[in-house]
Amino acid sequence: MTNFIPIFPLSIVVYPGEQLNLHIFEPRYKQLINDCFKNKKPFGIPSVIENKMNEIGTLVEILEISKVYEDGKMDIRTQGLQVFRVLEIIKELPEKLYSGAIVSYPENARTGSHPLMKKLIKGVQSLHKLLNVNKDFKKPESEIWSYDIAHHAGLSLAEEYELLELLQELQRQEYLKRHFAKVVPVMAEMESLKQRVQLNGHFKNLGGFEI
Numbered sequence: 001m002t003n004f005i006p007i008f009p010l011s012i013v014v015y016p017g018e019q020l021n022l023h024i025f026e027p028r029y030k031q032l033i034n035d036c037f038k039n040k041k042p043f044g045i046p047s048v049i050e051n052k053m054n055e056i057g058t059l060v061e062i063l064e065i066s067k068v069y070e071d072g073k074m075d076i077r078t079q080g081l082q083v084f085r086v087l088e089i090i091k092e093l094p095e096k097l098y099s100g101a102i103v104s105y106p107e108n109a110r111t112g113s114h115p116l117m118k119k120l121i122k123g124v125q126s127l128h129k130l131l132n133v134n135k136d137f138k139k140p141e142s143e144i145w146s147y148d149i150a151h152h153a154g155l156s157l158a159e160e161y162e163l164l165e166l167l168q169e170l171q172r173q174e175y176l177k178r179h180f181a182k183v184v185p186v187m188a189e190m191e192s193l194k195q196r197v198q199l200n201g202h203f204k205n206l207g208g209f210e211i
Contacts, residue, residue, distance in 0.1 A: 002087060002104045005059065006032050006043040006096075013160035014045050014058040015147035016108070018080040021066075025073045028097035033076060035096075037062050044084055044103060047161050055086045056165050059105075080147075083108055083164065110145065112169035117144065120173060123180030124149050130187040146172035154183055 008029055014020055024033050036043050046057035063077040084103040091099050121141060128135055135152050137144055150163050153176055166172045 007101045009046045009048045009053045011048045013047050013164050014080045016080045016082050020078045022076050030072050032098040106167050109168040112173045116173045120176050126184050
């Protein structure tokens, strides 16, 4: 299926199911949000990385316009719906300041491995423990999928986009598995190094080595 959507390119990656709060201040995007909210239509957020708009993005719906300021700026709450692929950019629209795109919606398989997801949840919990961070996924573990933990995994923007490009849950799980296998040991060693540095100069109560 293909259709036309207004687009709001941003230097972020949005995942399906993710709730995202945005502050809207540019005139073209104030117009876009007002149009979409009035007509109950979604809009697309293609990811911009290193000043380049990529072809994969996420369709989002406006849940609420939380606040409108005197100058027309606004705070909005949105939620990611599904991944799209840009087929053609429509830069100029009649009487509109914003641009749009013809997009398709590739099939996105949600079925993954439950045992692997449990390992990924433990991986993100281990990472957060090392970072002294406490995150609540606000849903039962049985309902968590890759998109729910991706933003909490310490991925770079480019890595988050690479995960967005993967259209099978098992592929995304494997991607995160490799990430945690690489990052958690490094973080653990950094934590150990920090502790060694902090202990340097302290009196040490050590037993002697028997020869």
